[in-house]
Amino acid sequence: MVATAAVATGCGGADAVARSAPTPVPAPPPQPLTWQQELRVGDALQHLVRQCMNRHGFEYWEDRVLTLRESRPVGYVRDDVEWARTYGYGSRIDAKYERYRARNPNGAYRESLPEARRTAFDTALDGGDQARILTTRLPAGGEIRKRLGGCTEEAERKLYGDPDEWFRTRKVAEGLPSLYGEELMKDRQLTAALGAWSRCMRGAGHPYADPPAARDGALALSFAAEREIAVADASCARSMSLRQATAARERSFQDRLRPRYGSEVDAQRRLAQRAYDRAVRIVPERS
Template sequence: MAGVLALSACGTSATDEDATRAELTGLELDLLTRSGTFTRTNVDLANAESKLISACMKAKGFRYRAEVSAPTTESDEELSLNRAERHERGYGLASQYDSEKDAVGKGTNDAYVAGLSKKNADAYAEALRGGATDFREMRLGGGRNITFSARGCEARSRTSLYGSLDDWVSVSYFPQNLNSELGPRVEKSPKYRRAMAEWRTCMRGKGYTYASPDAAYDQLKAAYRARGVTAASRDREIAVAVADGDCAAEVHVPSTVLALRRAYAQSLPTADKLQLRRLTAIWKTAADKVR
C-alpha cells in the first residue's frame, strides 16, 4: 500500500472562534446528513465523474459506458423509506444469502469486460483503477479506514472534480462518519423514543412485534443465516419491510431522525465543524464546475 493518511481538521483558515460562534449552514447540514440539496448535487457530481471516466478510458483504447442518472423529485423521507424497493426486494437480504449466484456481467461495462481476453481485461482494470501497488488508505477515526486507488481513470476524474484525491475521499466519507456519530444522541432523544413507540404500536396492528426496524432486519438476517433462503422467507422479508416502511411513513420516523440529526450537529466539536465547513466549500466548488 502506497500510503496511509489520517483525516484531520487542518487546512482551513477559519478560526475556532468562527466555528463556535456561527451555526452550521443549511448547505453544511445537507452534506453532513445527506439531505436537502445533497441528493441533486450528488447526482450531478456522479454523472460528471462517470462522463470523465468514460472519456479517459476511451483515450486509453477501452469502451466505458457513462452511467447517467436523472435527479429525483422525492422528498428526503420518501428517499429514506424507498417503499417501491421494499415491495420488490424487502430489505434486500434474500439476495445476500441466496445460493444461486447472479449472472456475471449484467451491467453494460461488466459485459464488455467479460468479453475481453484476460490480458485485455487486466489492462482495462489497470487503466480504470491502477495496479495493486497504487492503493492508499485514509483513516477517518472511529476505527474506519477507506482504501482507494491513486491512479487510473477513476482517480484522474475525481482529482479533476475535487482538486485532489484526498479532498474527494474526505468529502465522500468524512461527513458520513460524522453523521453516524450523532446516532446515539438521536436514539436517546424523547422525540425519537416517542416516534419509535408509535412505530411499534403501528407494527403490532399489522401483526409484528419487533422492537425497532433494526431488530426486524437483524432477526430476518439471522433466520436466513440459520435456514437459508426459501420462498416463504422471501415473502416474510418483503411483508415485514413493507409494514416497517408504511409505519415509519405514518409516524414520520425518517423526518424525526433527520430533524434531530440536523439539530444535534450544531453542537459538534469545533474541529469537526471546521472540517465540515472546509469540505462543504470543496463540494460546492465541484458542483458549480459541472452545472
C-alpha cells in the same frame, strides 16, 4: 441641542451611524446533497471515466441499470408509502442489480483481453501498480486508504477539483456517525418516537421493535408479505413523523461535533456541490 448636533455632524455622527448599522448575518453552512444529486454525480463520474478509457483505446460501460425511482436508498426510516407499495423493501431491485453485477460487462471485457492489454487496462483505469495511495485518519481512529490514478483520478479531478481533499473530507464526514451512533439509539426522544412507531405497527398486525427489525423480518417472507409489512412501516413512519424526529435528533448530535469537525464537513459539502454543479452539464438525471 448639543446632542442633536453631535449626531448630525462630525466624528460623533459617524460613530453613531456605524453603531446603528445591522450586524452581518453569517452565511448558513452548506447543505448535503440529496440522494438524487449524489446519484447524478456518480453517473457523471462514470461518464467521464468512460470517455477517458475510450481515449486510451478501451471499451467501458456505464452502470445505469436501475431507474431513478429504483435507485432510491432504503434508509433507516422509510415513509414513502407508494414506493413501498411497489417495491416493498427493495428485494427485487437488489436481485436485479445482483444479476447485472454477475455479468458486469467491464469485468467480462477485461478478462477477455490478453495479459499485456489487461495490465494496460488497469493502468488506464486507476493507475495500476503505479497508482498513488491516499491515506486519511477516521474520526473513530484508524486509517483508510485508497488507490488513485488513471482515468478515475482524472474524472474526480474534473468533478471535485481536488480528489485528495475530497477523499479526506468525505471519509471524515462519513465516519462521524460512528462517534454518536450508539448514544443516538439510546436517546430518550428518539426511543419515544420509535415506541410510537412500534405501537402503530403492532396495531397493524406487525409486532416489530424498530424499522430494521421489520425489514429483516419481511425479507425472509414472500414478496407479497414484504410489501404488506413495508407499506405498514412507511404508513406508521409517516403518521408518527419518524423521519423528521430521527433527523432532528441526529442533527443535535452532529452539532456537538461541529467545533472539531465542522470545517471538514463543510468542505466536503462544498466539494460535493461543486461536483453536482458540474455533473448537471455532463449527464441528464436518470429517468
